[in-house]
Amino acid sequence: MDLNTVVELRDARQAGSWRPGDAWLGGGTYLFSEPQPQLRRLLDLSRTGWPPLTATPDGGLEIAATCTVAQLLRHPRPWPAGPLFEQCCHAFLASWKIWHMATVGGNLCNSLPAGPMISLTAALDGSCRLIGRDGAVREVPVAEFVTGAGRNLLRPGELLRAVTLPGRALAGRTAFRQSSLYGLGRSAALLIGLLDPLDGGFTLTVTAATVRPIRLRFPFPPNAEALREALEHAVRPAEYFDDIHGLPAWRRHLTFHHAEQIRRELAEEDAR
Structure with missing residues (x-):
């Protein structure tokens, strides 16, 4: 879509001071998808030269905000949690063009409930670096960065x-469940379970069903009762x-259904 209110496109490295009507431009798959009458200037991040993916000293991974979905999917995934990357990338159900333009940072900053990069990075205890x-x-x-729809x-x-994911x-x-x-x-x-490799702790991350x-x-x-009780207390009715x-009541049903599936899957693996 043409953004007919935008009068200037600047390299983000030479943007100068921020002013009303500015917006950061990553892949642009959201910015150019609908009218943005409040915008006057786009600050292009494509020439920043940030490495899309960088290993961290603790065995973790730093994902640049400008990393595309395609770059993330192509990156080697030698970790036990590696399959989760492909599962979340495919949750986009997007075209080839979107995969090669949409960025991880854009997905987080749009903060839509169904954003699968939010699901991935929140489930893996990701941390956002904000400047x-x-x-x-x-x-x-990440789990605190997104505050609502x-x-x-x-x-x-x-x-x-x-976004940095710890080793x-x-x-x-991990265990992954998604419904549409x-x-x-x-x-x-979209729910993800994670078993801590050191202390055996269990983490369940609920996204898409909730704001x-x-x-x-x-x-x-x-056990099943403890998990159900925790979900009852953690998610207020208005947060579905x-x-x-999808209606809130159906999303709530899916949440409890998938949570129990994940609990059983990881419990069975842990018992082997």
């Missing part, structure tokens, strides 16, 4: 630079998302 207009840097867990903790002019999470075993109203529809519920990521942590895999892709 303010004054150069100040702050770290925010289309809402997050970004301040005006603040930039998401990267400990990548070394854990249609065969090729947007995720109505924000919900993470439940247990010191050891819970409501749109044409």
Whole structure:
């Protein structure tokens, strides 16, 4: 879509001070998908030269905000949690063009409930590195960065630079469940379970069904009753998302159904 209110495109490295009507431009798959009448200038991040994926000293992975879905999917995944990357990338159900243009950072910053990069990075205990207009840097867990449907903790002019996944999470075993109203529809519920490789702790991350990521942590895999009770207390009725892709009551049903499937899958693996 043409953005007929935009009068300037600048290299983000030479943008100068932030001003009203500015927007960071990554892949542009959202910006150019619908009218943006408030925009006057786009600050292009494509020439920043940030390495898309970088190994960290603890065996983890730093994902640049400008890393595309295709780059993430092509990257070697030697960790036990490796299959989760492909599962979440395929949850986009997107075209070849979108895979090669859409960025991990854009998916997080749009903060839509069905954003699969939010699901992936929240489940793997990811941390967002945010850079303010004054150069100040702050770290925010992905699960706290997204605060609601289309809402997050970004301040005006603040930039998401990267998401870091710790090696400990990548070394854990995972279980993935996703449901949509249609065969090729947007995720109505996407849940991920993770078993900690060191202490055996169990984490369940609920996305798509809820307006924000919900993470439940247990010191050891819970039984069915404990998990159900924890979900009842963790997710308020108003936090189940409501749109044409699924009613809240159905999303709640899927959440409890998939949570129990994940619990059983990881408990059975742990018993082997």
